[in-house]
Amino acid sequence: MYWCSGVIGTSVAYYLTRAGHEVTVVDRQPGAALETSYANAGEVSPGYSAPWAGPGVPLKAIKWLLMQHRPLVIKPMLDPAMWRWCLQMLANCTDGAYRVNKGRMLRLAEYSRDCLRALRDETGIRYDERAQGTLQLFRTQQQLDGLGKDVEILRQSGVPFELLDRDGIVKVEPGLASTQHKFAGALRLPGDETGDCFTFTQRLAKMAQDLGATFRFGVDIQRLEKSGERITGVHTDAGLLTADQYVLALGSYSTRMLAPLGLRLPVYPVKGFSITVPITDASCAPESTIMDETHKVAVTRLGDRIRVGGTAQLSGFDLSLADARRRTLEHVVTDLFPRGGDVSRAEFWTGLRPMTPDGTPIVGATSIDNLFLSTGHGTLGWTMAAGTGRVMADLISGREPEISLEGLGLARYGRAAATRAAAGGGLRPARA
């Protein structure tokens, strides 16, 4: 079986190898997790699992676009895929769609956190992990008042949470003591965890190799070959590779690879940025993850570093680093933890979140007999990785997954997406 080596592909590879399958992973990078899984914000955050598309978001988006330290950036482009994706996302900004989507995301994210804990217990894998929750920080009373729907869904789904005043905030995050006057309150999700996704993926890849999986790094996949209703091979710059089953986990690049087969994947890259700051005074640094709701920036402790991640930028596959985005991340971390770290020594990074318009990933079988998808994990790929690996391994092994896959597959986008598009059934080469 073949797929790619971000956190999602590696997790699928690990669980499938463990289940006794013969597995080959193909990735264009020289190692695992060198694209979007490299320097994300580090949250394993089922409690915070929610689609970006929600009621009120279109209005908020206008405000975000006008802020100095803006969480949303849209580069006007003549890219029909981008505008189609935006329209699909807007269609999901209703009360009903939000509840359905959040419920689906929570189902996979909660299960995934449990799988991650079990994996840790079974293998002892270490990745600068902590299990001290997420603190969603609100600077205004209006933000706190708007929490009703999320709290109701958390309650219905049995996800533990606490509402904290300033004293409560400082108790769980003592590093915020000097800046507590800036906050109106917080929502704490004690079941959430944190950790370095890159270290995790690298170590999991090694564990999969030790179990017998083959990783072929530095190999670029050019196109999939299909005959009848089956994939018959993968054309790469190292020649044609064949297998009996194929899992596609190319993150944001999955859409282009599937288009020539006539599968329309509604996954679009949403660019994000992070800085990784060395800690200078641990008592003034975060303990876990703080999510600044005003700037939509997450600040996470990873060992002796602070990872600060955020911004949603629609600009296609462009991977350039913009100083303005760096300044926003620096502003948030120094505003919250002025003595925690040295931002002048920070490493600046960008990655493309593979986003679906409804926030929910696309996990499961396709209309092509031996092709499975594991993509579209958007803002929560690290959170959902272990659970995705586990359900995919169960599905491909012919076992009933431990959670329902209802609403997680491509079929939820209707027949047009899930079956061959009339004009696109051929095998045109796809560029990655």
Ligand SMILES: Cc1cc2nc3c(=O)[nH]c(=O)nc-3n(C[C@H](O)[C@H](O)[C@H](O)COP(=O)(O)OP(=O)(O)OC[C@H]3O[C@@H](n4cnc5c(N)ncnc54)[C@H](O)[C@@H]3O)c2cc1C
């Ligand atoms: C700023 C930022 C902050 C984030 N914070 C969090 C967070 O706190 N918590 C969380 O859960 N998630 C977070 N995410 C999201 C998370 O990082 C992603 O959802 C996740 O990394 C996606 O993993 P993936 O394996 O699907 O994609 P990737 O990691 O991009 O993996 C895809 C792989 O496919 C390979 N590939 C692509 N095309 C080809 C080809 N043609 N041939 C060969 N190989 C190919 C690439 O080399 C890559 O290794 C964040 C993302 C960003 C950008």
